[in-house]
Amino acid sequence: MAKVPAPFTGDDELPYEAADETAVDERAFFAEQSTQAISHGQPAKEEHYHGHRERLRNRFREHGDTALADYELLELLLFRLIPRRDTKPIAKALIERFGSLAGVFGAATPLLREVTGVGEAVALDLKLISTVAHRTLKSELRGKQVLASWSSVIQYCQAAMAHETREQFRILFLDKRNALIADEVQGLGTVDHTPVYPREVVKRALELSATALILVHNHPSGDPTPSRADIDMTKMIIDTAKPLGITVHDHIIVGKDGHASLKGLRLI
Template sequence: MSDYRPQAPVSVPLTGTVSRADDHALVQRLVRTLDPAHPAPDRLAAELLARFGSAGMMLSAPVGALDEVTGRGTAISSLLAVVREMALRLHRSRVRHTDVLSGQAGLEAYLQACMGHEVIEQFRVLFLDGTFRLLADELMGTGTVNHSPVYPREIMRRALHLRAERLVLAHNHPAGRPEPSGADIEMTMRIVQIGKLMGVAVHDHIIVGNGCSHSFRAMGLLG
């Protein structure tokens, strides 16, 4: 017979500024919801936050990394992956229904959720129409821990097929800080130049990693 006893509810603020204590309360509540019989949700919440830094970064983590904290014999990491997918779909819906110019913070949060905790480098492209509405968000390349192949002509071919007028490029830096490298800048400028010839503008290139992001446009690298 199980010795599980219902535990007192945890108060969690669902709006406004989120503190470290709020994150802990939210993760603790999530653990209790996903596994009501878990013997130590408070301790597991602390361990998850110690490993990943925040509730958001925890949800961005791959299942294997979550398993290392929750234990491979539990279903928590798989259930968290479902929660993550739901969160990504919410982010994607918001990005799709707003323009990039007015939703930059949401766009960067979405890209962080998509790629911030990936262990290999990914390169994705957001294809936009003339009013900065999202037409498609596509993964255009995956590679190693510090490199992903990028084929500018394939990007432009896809842009023409979608009748996109603007692009937002994005990739992650799994092994280091998200500041652009010389190779990142050179590759971006090559895409910009090819885009000019084909009537497709590169609006921004966003690099995510280590819980933060860097925008080429914000840094003045795209004029």
């Protein structure tokens, strides 16, 4: 017997899309339960969370995000991703598992899927939103004098790297006006080490006609305190770049617990 599509109500922000039979996600599952109820002649009932959703929307509409806790903001988003389920428990579980909103959006897709109620589709949607946020922050730097927008640099680096589970070594390449030319991840490492080769860093800078660099890497442990290896590596890059007219403005280390600037700490 052909399936009867679930009715689309005012509270359903998205119409039901049939799931692939080989990859049923949580949205399809709950829509299927609604379909089965109708097929057995059971009248559709008003779920208890419908009124809650509208109240939460009204609070946000009237008072903005300051009236909502982090899990409630996440709940508002999940309304659209999971139309037919109480999303409060899922939002709270995500915050508890990853510690913060930033932790949720920075989490890897497989880790997101470990949370009950989050399947492939929702995990992908959360990563898409995270990517849009990163691109927005990055666009704030494009074409501007980066040194005059230092807070934007820090925000971007933290959003892009603070919650990575492996070390990344990233370089912001700047022109003679200190405007951003390129932002590239030069290396991926383990949980506590990334191989960095000063000659390759300088070679890439020359290819891009960059005259200045900002080095960035993350500490998956969360603690951004520079190690002796971090300091020594930075000095090697500075010594390699300087004779070629390339300045290293800073080396920023980011983690879940904050960030550290080697220049600010007078380590370079």
